[in-house]
Amino acid sequence: MVVPRRRVVITGLGIISPLGIGPEATWSALREGRGGVSRLDAFPIDGLPSDAAGEVKDFSPKALAVDKHRKALQKNLKYMARDIQLAVAAAELAVVDGKLLDGQVDPARIGIDLGAGMISSDLDELAPAINLSTREDGSFDFETYGKAGIPEIEPLWMLKYLPNMLACHISILNDCRGPSNTITQGEAAANAAIGEAFRIIQRGQADVMITGGADSKIHPLSFIRMKLNGVNCRWEGEPSAACRPFDVRRCGVVPGEGAGILVVEELEHARRRGATIYGELIGFGSASDANPRGGLHPEGRGTELAIRAALRDAGLEPSQIGHINAHGWSTVEADLAEARAYTRLFGPGVPVVGLKGYTANTASGCGAIELIASLLATRHGLLPATLNCDELDPRIELDVVRGEPRTLVDPTFVNVNFNRYGQVAALAVRGGPVDDAS
Template sequence: MSLQPDMPASPRRAVFTSLGVISPVGDTPTFWANLLAGTPGVRAVRAFDPSALPCRIAGETLEPFDAKKYIPSSNKDGRKSLKNMAKTVQLGLCGAQLAMDDGGPAKGTIDPFRFGIEFGCVMVASELEDLSAAAKHTITADSRKIDMAKWGHEGVEKITPLWMLKYLPNMPACHTSIFFDSQGPNNTITAGDVASTLALGEAFRLLQRDAADYFLVGGCDSKINPLSFTRNNLFVPFTRNNDHPATAVRPFDKDRDGTALGEAAALFGLEDLEHAKKRGAKVYAELAGFASGFDRGRKGPILAGVIRNALKEAGITPADVDHVNTSAGGLPELDAFEARAIHEVFGTVTPVYALKGQIGNTGAASGAIELAASILALKHGQLPGTVNHAATSADCPVTVHVGEPRPVTKPYAVKINYTDLGQCAVAVVKKFE
């Protein structure tokens, strides 16, 4: 059992003062409205021809992604640098730009050494055109295999020298810090589907320790390119319901048969409350508690313990929680694992909400993009319904909120994320009043 120790009380409070979202159901201006409407974001893949693959659906961005539309035309150097970024990196940077536009500190009004960056991201698959010239040059005519000796002597020279810098997982944090002159704490968490939640937790602790005043924190990911999508088809339990993509991913449902990939970026301005007050920032919600752990056997009790630790730091009980925002993505084993842990803490009284049915599994962005839904729910007083859930599976003892948006009646929401290897993280957010 691996649970983080009790944290000493900190007088500093962390609040969300801005957000930037790029998702399969829209960007920041339309994201919330489409969540309330239940707009489907999982569709037939458009980025390339997936017809030879078992799963041919995914949650691509609502509009074909063009990074230049997010970067101000006055930032000519910034726009020029986009060519040296893979799509995942561009998503992260553009999400950060949206967050800064939404209510970030104006340039020159914050000490750059007190401005931090925390990203959840993972290693990015290469785009085929970056390697195709070298590969074609070194394929042997007889076996149609790569001649590795020729690759080393001749093929490498056909790859752009900046190739690796397009794909390293720390590049979103790197480019974002350059764009916005952030010279404070800077880190990237690469723990798969839990990465952006862990990044949020690290920013929270740094704010509590007075190591910074303001963070851009969140995550980004896109695996919807031929190389990554094909590889994931080999080992990820994807749904095979290609003919009905809008209803294919079914969290906690008795007929769930797998998940689908998605792509997204979600960034928050996370700020010390007193700092936010001094600059007159609007506040969406407060980050009241955080905990993490490792549930190797995925039985449930350890994840339940992580949830309790996060509630303890927030100083609340399960009865104070309006809803649990889950990580469920339609995977038979993992949905049941999460449901057992939720049931142990909350029983079946507290409603649960799952976003992956609507947008797919957005990988390292999952924690942040899903948390954005709960932050907006607390802000606006409505919780959207979980889509694609018709009948709760017997191995998922939870009450799933479906249908029309319901009123938010309690001041707290709990966000859970985990990976198939057992990493777990839980955040508790509070309605700000």
């Protein structure tokens, strides 16, 4: 006998990004076409062509803590890097929105699956050990580092920078005793984590999952890595215009930070406890370009495979998609590859929006942040414009939403994200209330 797959709905939203804190601030900025990218404030930056960044301003994790978590969170903040703080605070918003604080859910049936990235260490925490172990000629003495350098480092230093600590802190605060995992796939991580949470509930291993992702690339080491990888933005104009998805003048990735955390759960479980339903996860697919030379395939083959898998999982044809929330990385090659995949799959007619012009590249958080944005768009019946796409690259044969927001009728969409190694994760989602016939 074939057992029907359990349906999975979204019942809680927590979002912190350069657009603001919470869904209302996010939607207000998107509706008004007001981006959050500006000149970098966190630290002085010299020697790079652009100082544009998507920073989260006026952020206080203690201020966002719920009463029952406040004491524990305040105690552990010193062991949380910026990425962890963003994730924990966004989870506080999500569990409140999802009504998970009143004891309705068995802790053994709540799990967590998060996307996370490489967390850069505060430079002053490692500087004494590095300086002690560096010879006069600039070479590094590993023996000295092992014997004398490491003792200079705070014993619990690593707890601030392990990617799995985002999920650890959230699960401890919320007594999540179900499945737990962390996925580190760069920009594909949040979608991959949401997809895995979706599967866990479908299989009956949990009734509720806290999922999404968080990251912060507002760090000197992140800027240096981007420069070494040759993907950093070279925009010399106003910083707010630096990130330009699909625009003919796009010139590289703008670093950002943020967190998107969702509560997802089995449909009947959500109905029994009277949860608000924002939409339904209906398909997931992942793939890889597997380009022998490294990087993305120029025709976006991995992107196409991932979306086909998500549509097949959802039982949908490409013509049944209302819009695409694209990765829109704002590099010449990546945007072209992505656009070619969409053109082959959907033709030129489906509306496409890329939101990184508003937030910059929030890396391991971008999938969840952009998914929440599309859920808000379906809720309000309005698709935001792609910020800074003033002149569409003539090689891109897509209906990119530009200029003004567009009325949105069909609530079904795909959310797509990939990293520079070609790993892709795609979600098919139907926004809004659900019915038994969906």
